[in-house]
Amino acid sequence: FLRKQPHVVYFVVQHMPPGFTHSLAERLNAVSELFVKEAEQGEKVQHGVVYIAPGGYNMKIVQKGNELQIDIVDTMQNEIYRPSVNILFESLSKIKGYSKIAVIMTGMGSDGTAGLKLLKSDENVTSIAQSEESSIIFGMPKAAIAANVIDYIVDLKDMAKTIKCLI
Known part of the structure; x- marks a missing residue:
C-alpha cells in the first residue's frame, strides 16, 4: 500500500501463472468496495485502485515527475517467483514522499523479505505479517519475521481492520 494523504493505492502480488x-x-472487483484490476504496462497509478500484478510478470512502480506509473517486466532478477514481491518492494523503496504499508501473507519461500529490508530503510514504512495460526503456508511471513523487518503480526481475520487503522 502506498499512501500520500488523503490518497491510498494498493498493489498486490500473488504467485500465479x-x-x-x-x-x-x-472476481475481487465484483465483491470489493474498491476498484480492483490487473495492472497494465505504462498505466498511470490512480488513488483508490487495487492493482494486481499480471501472472508470470513482475510489476514495478516508477516515478515519472509527480506521477507514479506501472512498469510490467519480464525479467527474473534472480527471483524464482513471477510475479515477485521482492521486485515490487524494491521498486517501491525508490519512491520517496509517501507513507507505505507492506503486508506479507501466506506463501511458500521467502519472497518479499529482501525487498522489505530495502523498504524498511525508509522511516515511513510499516510492515505486517500474517500470523502462523492463520496462514495456510507460513514460509513467507516466517522469513520476514525471522529477518526482524515486521512491525505487526496479525491473524487473517484482523488484517483489513489493522490496515485501515494504519491508513
Whole structure:
C-alpha cells in the first residue's frame, strides 16, 4: 500500500501463472468496495485502485515527475517467483514522499523479505505479517519475521481492520 494523504493505492502480488490474475482481479472487483484490476504496462497509478500484478510478470512502480506509473517486466532478477514481491518492494523503496504499508501473507519461500529490508530503510514504512495460526503456508511471513523487518503480526481475520487503522 502506498499512501500520500488523503490518497491510498494498493498493489498486490500473488504467485500465479499468466491468465489467472485477470480472473482474480475480476472476481475481487465484483465483491470489493474498491476498484480492483490487473495492472497494465505504462498505466498511470490512480488513488483508490487495487492493482494486481499480471501472472508470470513482475510489476514495478516508477516515478515519472509527480506521477507514479506501472512498469510490467519480464525479467527474473534472480527471483524464482513471477510475479515477485521482492521486485515490487524494491521498486517501491525508490519512491520517496509517501507513507507505505507492506503486508506479507501466506506463501511458500521467502519472497518479499529482501525487498522489505530495502523498504524498511525508509522511516515511513510499516510492515505486517500474517500470523502462523492463520496462514495456510507460513514460509513467507516466517522469513520476514525471522529477518526482524515486521512491525505487526496479525491473524487473517484482523488484517483489513489493522490496515485501515494504519491508513
